[in-house]
Amino acid sequence: ATSFRASEHQHIRYNPLQDEWVLVSAHRMKRPWQGQVEPPPLTTVPRHDPHNPLCPGATRANGEVNPDYEGTFVFDNDFPALQPDAPSPGPSDHPLFQAEAARGVCKVMCFHPWSDVTLPLMSVPEIRAVVDAWASVTEELGAQYPWVQIFENKGAMMGCSNPHPHCQVWASSFLPDVAQREERCQRAYQNQHGEPLLVEYGRQELLRKERLVLTSEHWLVLVPFWAVWPFQTLLLPRRHVRRLPELTPAERDDLSSIMKKLLTKYDNLFETSFPYSMGWHGAPTGSEAGANCDHWQLHAHYYPPLLRSATVRKFMVGYEMLAQAQRDLTPEQAAERLRALPEVHYRLGQK
Amino acid sequence: ATSFRASEHQHIRYNPLQDEWVLVSAHRMKRPWQGQVEPPPLTTVPRHDPHNPLCPGATRANGEVNPDYEGTFVFDNDFPALQPDAPSPGPSDHPLFQAEAARGVCKVMCFHPWSDVTLPLMSVPEIRAVVDAWASVTEELGAQYPWVQIFENKGAMMGCSNPHPHCQVWASSFLPDVAQREERCQRAYQNQHGEPLLVEYGRQELLRKERLVLTSEHWLVLVPFWAVWPFQTLLLPRRHVRRLPELTPAERDDLSSIMKKLLTKYDNLFETSFPYSMGWHGAPTGSEAGANCDHWQLHAHYYPPLLRSATVRKFMVGYEMLAQAQRDLTPEQAAERLRALPEVHYRLGQK
Ligand SMILES: O=P(O)(O)O[C@H]1O[C@H](CO)[C@@H](O)[C@H](O)[C@H]1O
Ligand SMILES: O=P(O)(O)O[C@H]1O[C@H](CO)[C@@H](O)[C@H](O)[C@H]1O
Numbered sequence: 078a079t080s081f082r083a084s085e086h087q088h089i090r091y092n093p094l095q096d097e098w099v100l101v102s103a104h105r106m107k108r109p110w111q112g113q114v115e116p117p118p119l120t121t122v123p124r125h126d127p128h129n130p131l132c133p134g135a136t137r138a139n140g141e142v143n144p145d146y147e148g149t150f151v152f153d154n155d156f157p158a159l160q161p162d163a164p165s166p167g168p169s170d171h172p173l174f175q176a177e178a179a180r181g182v183c184k185v186m187c188f189h190p191w192s193d194v195t196l197p198l199m200s201v202p203e204i205r206a207v208v209d210a211w212a213s214v215t216e217e218l219g220a221q222y223p224w225v226q227i228f229e230n231k232g233a234m235m236g237c238s239n240p241h242p243h244c245q246v247w248a249s250s251f252l253p254d255v256a257q258r259e260e261r262c263q264r265a266y267q268n269q270h271g272e273p274l275l276v277e278y279g280r281q282e283l284l285r286k287e288r289l290v291l292t293s294e295h296w297l298v299l300v301p302f303w304a305v306w307p308f309q310t311l312l313l314p315r316r317h318v319r320r321l322p323e324l325t326p327a328e329r330d331d332l333s334s335i336m337k338k339l340l341t342k343y344d345n346l347f348e349t350s351f352p353y354s355m356g357w358h359g360a361p362t363g364s365e366a367g368a369n370c371d372h373w374q375l376h377a378h379y380y381p382p383l384l385r386s387a388t389v390r391k392f393m394v395g396y397e398m399l400a401q402a403q404r405d406l407t408p409e410q411a412a413e414r415l416r417a418l419p420e421v422h423y424r425l426g427q428k
Numbered sequence: 429a430t431s432f433r434a435s436e437h438q439h440i441r442y443n444p445l446q447d448e449w450v451l452v453s454a455h456r457m458k459r460p461w462q463g464q465v466e467p468p469p470l471t472t473v474p475r476h477d478p479h480n481p482l483c484p485g486a487t488r489a490n491g492e493v494n495p496d497y498e499g500t501f502v503f504d505n506d507f508p509a510l511q512p513d514a515p516s517p518g519p520s521d522h523p524l525f526q527a528e529a530a531r532g533v534c535k536v537m538c539f540h541p542w543s544d545v546t547l548p549l550m551s552v553p554e555i556r557a558v559v560d561a562w563a564s565v566t567e568e569l570g571a572q573y574p575w576v577q578i579f580e581n582k583g584a585m586m587g588c589s590n591p592h593p594h595c596q597v598w599a600s601s602f603l604p605d606v607a608q609r610e611e612r613c614q615r616a617y618q619n620q621h622g623e624p625l626l627v628e629y630g631r632q633e634l635l636r637k638e639r640l641v642l643t644s645e646h647w648l649v650l651v652p653f654w655a656v657w658p659f660q661t662l663l664l665p666r667r668h669v670r671r672l673p674e675l676t677p678a679e680r681d682d683l684s685s686i687m688k689k690l691l692t693k694y695d696n697l698f699e700t701s702f703p704y705s706m707g708w709h710g711a712p713t714g715s716e717a718g719a720n721c722d723h724w725q726l727h728a729h730y731y732p733p734l735l736r737s738a739t740v741r742k743f744m745v746g747y748e749m750l751a752q753a754q755r756d757l758t759p760e761q762a763a764e765r766l767r768a769l770p771e772v773h774y775r776l777g778q779k
Binding site (some may be wrong): 087089100104116155158164166174175179226228229245247251254266268278302354355378380394399403 | 444511517621628745747752
């Protein structure tokens, strides 16, 4: 019998954080691609557009005028999916027809006053201001809501409807699906093994090395063993940290610097402003989130769709929607490619 | 307090078939859309292209020449994600690094010799040939494999790399993730309530009526109470049927006719060849799938991405990837719109 090689032989891998499997079929990168090619991203975004509702001084849909902000700027989403005061649907009359109340708030956070920058093109102190704003908004909304989801959709391919650098924050009265899964998995692991799942996982990846992308004094970035998206990464603190507000100033500075490096590598991979959705997961918040959260380790997920080039993406369709996620290169191959890329942004090298 | 109206007030709904929640925020349809607009689909596909590997008489990547087929045509995928003979990764050395063997086969099924037709433009007897081919391939591959996933990716937006009408069949040595979830949920429901979940669900929807799209002697099509995609539907037999091969000739004819009606409505919604991923789920197969499958009810899921027009889709990104699916119109509103559409295809009406 042939001996197993992950880069040649399909296999399935388990995601112990979200209780899911992925099919890894690396040999499939050999097939030709005749399908949809994405439009190349806009390259000329004006630095300031008075009609863009995210710009300093612009008037928003509700008539409010943005201040002339100089760093980050947080405001209420004018078209929120979650509002603080929706009435409850009342009790369900049948187990197959269950609905429950959902309350919350949706905020938008601008990263920078200019529309023509992205995080990797911002300075480390500018990124540090974003990290501080993430920690503050978690603290503020976490006082009331059990879950505060910070996420960034970057690029038109990721449904981002505005090129200005920004993220969103949706706080909810319920633990969303993915949070529930991570809660369940991390709690079970802690009960069985006596330590947080992601603390042990980070330690293992530091030993095994083959999936590491970047390491710093306080952080590591790796392609998880169970990654679904071609160049998906996981950003983890080395120390056990439950939520963003707990990060020390030194950890925040270091986070800003490692994020800049990661996002520069991403942009360099296909010499394009790399699209992705990213978001932070930490221990639940709110009044009921008491002491028993030690199974949680703070982390950020990066889910970028590109597979082969700036215009050819991985589609999660058909088999993926109906059966199981499938990937075309191994996580180890992806980590190796990301590791090899320079930490200087391709647009800054072109002098 | 205001009284609850699903079309005005956000809430969460439970999917008892896959153990997931969706956030329904119907008021969000009011927001303006400034994001990505999809390229309109190709309107002029040639009926026959000798360089298209799915056409009759064409030469495929492996050098084989397709027969001059006149109905459906099934062949092995030249770039399969699953192959029958991959070696096993061997035992895992750590609970956070679990991999398992995956074996299987991937087939492609052409629906028709012409590249310029789609299922709704085919005749009922031509669709019936597709239904029979689905049943046969399930029987054939199900003799060996525990799961046979039939799925169709339609349209470039759904990563479909070839305009010729076709679907795929991936059979695997493992129960994929979604199949595991449906297995678990249906089994638990049967244990608790003494009848199959989807049989009771279909009966309830026939009584409640507000989410029905189409009904026929043997089948129903509805927008599930927990639908995630804007115009997602579920196609169910009225009788308790576990797998495709069990369908009677009358049920197959009726299925062909209701599918033609559903897909015609879909095309009529935005007057475009409606993109979607669809697939069949039935009881597991293979040698170990014994008698204890009565909790399974055969069904097909349709997952179409379009939201507002032929070129504006719903993006499942950011919040959806990191937290929970979110939809912008209620399932009842979607069903009402689909119900109201004609059953004659817009391209055939234009005389
Ligand atoms: O095999 P195809 O149609 O070329 O590929 C398409 O369907 C597959 C199965 O859903 C996906 O894994 C691919 O990402 C998608 O592009
Ligand atoms: O709020 P935006 O950026 O306009 O909208 C985008 O992000 C949301 C949250 O992930 C998604 O629900 C939308 O489908 C997407 O288009």
